[in-house]
Amino acid sequence: MTHPFFPVLVLFFFAGSVVLALLLIAQMVGPKRPNPVKDEPFESGNPPKGDARIRFPVKFYLVAMLFLIFDLEGVFLYPWAVLFRRLGIFGLVEMGIFLTVVVVGFVYAWKKGALDWE
Amino acid sequence: MDLGNIASLDFFYPEAILTGTILLVVLLDLVLTNKRALGLVALAGCLLSLWATLQLYGTSGGWLFHRMIVLDNFSLFFKLVSLFAAILVLWMSRGSREVGEVHQGEYSAILLSSTLGMFFMASSTNLLMAYLSLELVSLTSYILTGFLPHNRRSSEAALKYLIYGGVASGTMIYGMSWIFGMAGSLDYARINQALLQGEANHLGLFIAFVFILAGFGYKIVFVPFHMWSPDVYQGAPTPITAFLSVGSNAAGVAILIRFFFPAVSRLGDDGNWMFLSGVEWPHFLLMVSMVTMTLGNLCALNQQNVKRLLAYSGIAHAGYILMGLVVLNNEGLQAMLFYIVVYLIMNLGAFLVVVIVANATGKEDIESYRGLAWRGSAIPAVCMAIFLFSLTGLPPLAGFVGKFFLFAAVIKQQFYLLAVVAVINSVISLYYYARIVKTMFLDFPQPSDGQVKMTAEAAVLLGLLSSMTLLFGIYWGPLVAFTNHSLSFFVK
Numbered sequence: 001m002t003h004p005f006f007p008v009l010v011l012f013f014f015a016g017s018v019v020l021a022l023l024l025i026a027q028m029v030g031p032k033r034p035n036p037v038k039d040e041p042f043e044s045g046n047p048p049k050g051d052a053r054i055r056f057p058v059k060f061y062l063v064a065m066l067f068l069i070f071d072l073e074g075v076f077l078y079p080w081a082v083l084f085r086r087l088g089i090f091g092l093v094e095m096g097i098f099l100t101v102v103v104v105g106f107v108y109a110w111k112k113g114a115l116d117w118e
Numbered sequence: 119m120d121l122g123n124i125a126s127l128d129f130f131y132p133e134a135i136l137t138g139t140i141l142l143v144v145l146l147d148l149v150l151t152n153k154r155a156l157g158l159v160a161l162a163g164c165l166l167s168l169w170a171t172l173q174l175y176g177t178s179g180g181w182l183f184h185r186m187i188v189l190d191n192f193s194l195f196f197k198l199v200s201l202f203a204a205i206l207v208l209w210m211s212r213g214s215r216e217v218g219e220v221h222q223g224e225y226s227a228i229l230l231s232s233t234l235g236m237f238f239m240a241s242s243t244n245l246l247m248a249y250l251s252l253e254l255v256s257l258t259s260y261i262l263t264g265f266l267p268h269n270r271r272s273s274e275a276a277l278k279y280l281i282y283g284g285v286a287s288g289t290m291i292y293g294m295s296w297i298f299g300m301a302g303s304l305d306y307a308r309i310n311q312a313l314l315q316g317e318a319n320h321l322g323l324f325i326a327f328v329f330i331l332a333g334f335g336y337k338i339v340f341v342p343f344h345m346w347s348p349d350v351y352q353g354a355p356t357p358i359t360a361f362l363s364v365g366s367n368a369a370g371v372a373i374l375i376r377f378f379f380p381a382v383s384r385l386g387d388d389g390n391w392m393f394l395s396g397v398e399w400p401h402f403l404l405m406v407s408m409v410t411m412t413l414g415n416l417c418a419l420n421q422q423n424v425k426r427l428l429a430y431s432g433i434a435h436a437g438y439i440l441m442g443l444v445v446l447n448n449e450g451l452q453a454m455l456f457y458i459v460v461y462l463i464m465n466l467g468a469f470l471v472v473v474i475v476a477n478a479t480g481k482e483d484i485e486s487y488r489g490l491a492w493r494g495s496a497i498p499a500v501c502m503a504i505f506l507f508s509l510t511g512l513p514p515l516a517g518f519v520g521k522f523f524l525f526a527a528v529i530k531q532q533f534y535l536l537a538v539v540a541v542i543n544s545v546i547s548l549y550y551y552a553r554i555v556k557t558m559f560l561d562f563p564q565p566s567d568g569q570v571k572m573t574a575e576a577a578v579l580l581g582l583l584s585s586m587t588l589l590f591g592i593y594w595g596p597l598v599a600f601t602n603h604s605l606s607f608f609v610k
Contacts, residue, residue: 090124104141111148 147223290333
């Protein structure tokens, strides 16, 4: 009689009503005593100072990006190392090609000055 | 033929050559001092890859790399289209002042990476591969769009494109997860089998298809996934705009056809395709097609910037191309392929003239085309008129033949409303295309308007594209035969 996905609908309804109920209860029962200190933006307990939009060096992004790329590419070596004997010469050649591509990328990043801090 | 990793390499030369060229360009960029030579290296790689692709054309086909991608004439056709787009755009970029100021090595390498992504888009037969290839094309397109340094419009366009693309591809991969849930596989052939058994829920399939259509539609630029296109087309370097408008559009059509025809449909004995889901797809696509072309044309009417105008005209043309999908038969698909080739030629030509005028005046608005025919050489103005009238679909130009096939396919299946809307739209489009022609020929140049000169390279390319537009308008037989031959999918 019921659709196979009927329980999912019930779940949706239940999840929604729980959220709604919690919000409503907090709204009705919860005590409200606002004061100026509470209305300030929270900054780890310190009094907030300065503007939220500050300049910071974009160099960190570059380092983080390079790290992500080379880190992930390094991870690919592990499965190969585990299966090194079974993959044999084919695996070696394939990994050689892969590493060539990685090294080209590394040389490129180096030559273009992506690793220079200043 | 169902080949493994090593055996597939024999049929993988076009992609391998492109990959090698990308690496070579990146490495040469570090050692060469003459950066303009890098464009030539990229061009040579493309030509070599073109040769390799032509060698494979007509072979019996098969699955490569454990059914991840497929080799058939259909995929090779779209590989040829994206290669042609890449070659012409690389050529066009050599004469562009805008592009001359950017890093040539990265520019060429990323352009080739995008082309490589289009290769995979045309040939993937696995939802995962389809998603990855689409992302490869998207990511490289974002970078290329924002390539102009110290240009706010270019950066803004890239950011808008990125956000829009992120949402669209997220929606698409969500739809793909539904398909995986219902069919139990990401492989197109297995999805087809699962749907053939008819166990999937119709409503679920409909929702999944709509989600997937968001991703494909954003590449093809049809309504309601078109919002990014005017800003991106205006902000990107002009050759890249040309590349996006033809290359990624064609690749999107390829991935769409590959998914909606061999994967989730069945070819009946009478030559008509039937969707396996039992959902009324033709009517849905019919609406999308009509709305797309109408909105594109109406918005184009009042544009002052030529690149923006061509962006809206591109939306309208996506609507025309979708007409071929509505009829669900091979005739419609063939008309789509034909129109894509024709659109590639005439649209690249129009953008080439935009590049030439922008080189001379530094501007892209219609006013800078005032009296173009009387400022130095009349050739760019005459060629622009040819391209624009071809885009409108006037005989005896290639655009007319392309539209004729689309309209014929639609009328044969008795979608009269769609045909009427398309004809009305063509008439509307005549207004804004003819407005540019009028500005070029009937308005007289002011003394402040500079002379327009072209380089020899640009002149050769312009002559080539305009003569092809004329040629396919009067002698389209070989192209029809080629598209007819290209419409073969490898399914088993």
